Amino acid sequence: MKKIVSVSSKSELAAFIDFPHELYKDDANYVPELFIAQRDLLTKHPFHKHNKLQCFLAYDGDKIVGRIAAILNNAHNEYNKANDGFWGFFDCINDQETANLLFNTAAKWLKDQEIDGKFIGPVNFSTNEACGLLIKGFDTPPVLMFTYNFPYYADLIEKAGFHKQIDLIGWHWEGQNYDDKSVKLLDALQERLKRSNVYIRKVNLKDFKNETIKLREVYNSAWDKNTGFVPLTDDEFDWLAKDLKLILDPDFALVAEQDGNVVGFAVALPDYNNIFQKIKKGRLLPTGLFKLLFGKKSIRGIRIYALGVVEGYRKLGIEAVLYGTIIKEYKRKGYDYADAGWTLENNTMINKAIEAIKGDPYKTYRIYEKAI
Incomplete structure (x- = not known):
C-alpha cells in the first residue's frame, strides 16, 4: 500500500x-x-x-x-x-x-x-x-x-x-575542438573595446562584497528577458556568490567595465563533479572532505556557468572577448573539456554564437507544465 x-x-x-x-x-x-x-x-x-x-x-x-x-x-x-x-x-x-x-x-x-x-x-x-x-x-x-x-x-x-x-540546451567542447577565432582576435577586440573605454578584468576577490553588488545588478538585468526568470534578491545573490567563491578560479571570473560601471561578466567553474562523483552519499565526513581537498588535480574540465552583457552594450564584442579569454585560459591550463549553458532553445542569437565556435548541443533539458 x-x-x-x-x-x-x-x-x-x-x-x-x-x-x-x-x-x-x-x-x-x-x-x-x-x-x-x-x-x-x-x-x-x-x-x-x-x-x-x-x-x-x-x-x-x-x-x-x-x-x-x-x-x-x-x-x-x-x-x-x-x-x-x-x-x-x-x-x-x-x-x-x-x-x-x-x-x-x-x-x-x-x-x-x-x-x-x-x-x-x-x-x-x-x-x-x-x-x-x-x-x-x-x-x-x-x-x-x-x-x-x-x-x-x-x-x-x-x-x-x-x-x-x-x-x-547544454553545450560541450572536447579537447581542443573549438573555433579559436576569438582567441586569435583577442588583442584586436580588446583594443576596439578600449576605444569605448570598456575593459575586461578579473573579479576582485579581495573586495568580493562590493563586487557582488555590481554583479547582481548585471545578472538581474542581463537575464531578465529569459523565460521563467526571477530576479535574485540581495540575500539570494549573496548566498550564490558565497557558494561560488568556494570553488572559483579567479582566472575564469571576468568582469567587463566601462568608467567604473560593470556592464557584463563571465564565470566558468572547474567541474567539481569529477570529485563529487567519488564522495559516497555526498557525505564530507569522514573521508569525503579529503577527497574534496586533495582531488582538485582530478578535475578535467570547466563549466561556463554564466556570461551576460547588459542591454545597450551587446554586439560591441564584449561577449567575444569574454569567451576568448576563457578559451585562452582553458587551453593554458590543459583541461580536457568545457561545457556551457544552459541556454534557452529560443535564444537564437546566443545559440548561433556558440555554434559558431563549434559548441556541440549534446544535452537537452526540458521544463514541463500543465494546468494545476
Missing part, C-alpha cells in the same frame, strides 16, 4: 536528501549532491524568507519509492504577473502510480496555497537554481550544477499530463 508522508523532521529530511543515492546506486553516471549543501538549500536558503516549500516522500510499505517538493515561488508570480506553482527535487521508481501520487499531492498542496495557474517543473527552486529534466545526453555524467535523471522520467511526467514548456 503506497502512502505519502509530508517531510517535517530532521530524519525525514535526511531520508528525502538520501533517496536518490539508493535509486541510482547502479548508475555509473550518477553524481551525488553534497548532503550539507542540499540540507541548507532546503532549510536555510534566503528563498525561504519570502516563499514556501513542502517536501513529500512516497512509501510502499516501509520502503521509500519517490520524492517531490511543492514550491510556492511568490517572487516568480509577482514578477511574471502569474499565479503558478512549481515542483522540483523529483525522483521516483519506474512506476506511474507512484509518480501520479507524488504529482497529485504536490498539486493539492499548491491549491491549498490558492494557486490556480500552471504547474511547472522540474525547478529547484527557480531557473536560477538547478532545473530541467534531462531528455537527451544520458551517456555522460552531468557537469557541475546540472541535473541528471533516468530516461524513464519523461514518460512518467508526460503520462501524468504534463507537456513541454521549453527546452534548455
Whole structure:
C-alpha cells in the first residue's frame, strides 16, 4: 500500500536528501549532491524568507519509492504577473502510480496555497537554481550544477499530463575542438573595446562584497528577458556568490567595465563533479572532505556557468572577448573539456554564437507544465 508522508523532521529530511543515492546506486553516471549543501538549500536558503516549500516522500510499505517538493515561488508570480506553482527535487521508481501520487499531492498542496495557474517543473527552486529534466545526453555524467535523471522520467511526467514548456540546451567542447577565432582576435577586440573605454578584468576577490553588488545588478538585468526568470534578491545573490567563491578560479571570473560601471561578466567553474562523483552519499565526513581537498588535480574540465552583457552594450564584442579569454585560459591550463549553458532553445542569437565556435548541443533539458 503506497502512502505519502509530508517531510517535517530532521530524519525525514535526511531520508528525502538520501533517496536518490539508493535509486541510482547502479548508475555509473550518477553524481551525488553534497548532503550539507542540499540540507541548507532546503532549510536555510534566503528563498525561504519570502516563499514556501513542502517536501513529500512516497512509501510502499516501509520502503521509500519517490520524492517531490511543492514550491510556492511568490517572487516568480509577482514578477511574471502569474499565479503558478512549481515542483522540483523529483525522483521516483519506474512506476506511474507512484509518480501520479507524488504529482497529485504536490498539486493539492499548491491549491491549498490558492494557486490556480500552471504547474511547472522540474525547478529547484527557480531557473536560477538547478532545473530541467534531462531528455537527451544520458551517456555522460552531468557537469557541475546540472541535473541528471533516468530516461524513464519523461514518460512518467508526460503520462501524468504534463507537456513541454521549453527546452534548455547544454553545450560541450572536447579537447581542443573549438573555433579559436576569438582567441586569435583577442588583442584586436580588446583594443576596439578600449576605444569605448570598456575593459575586461578579473573579479576582485579581495573586495568580493562590493563586487557582488555590481554583479547582481548585471545578472538581474542581463537575464531578465529569459523565460521563467526571477530576479535574485540581495540575500539570494549573496548566498550564490558565497557558494561560488568556494570553488572559483579567479582566472575564469571576468568582469567587463566601462568608467567604473560593470556592464557584463563571465564565470566558468572547474567541474567539481569529477570529485563529487567519488564522495559516497555526498557525505564530507569522514573521508569525503579529503577527497574534496586533495582531488582538485582530478578535475578535467570547466563549466561556463554564466556570461551576460547588459542591454545597450551587446554586439560591441564584449561577449567575444569574454569567451576568448576563457578559451585562452582553458587551453593554458590543459583541461580536457568545457561545457556551457544552459541556454534557452529560443535564444537564437546566443545559440548561433556558440555554434559558431563549434559548441556541440549534446544535452537537452526540458521544463514541463500543465494546468494545476
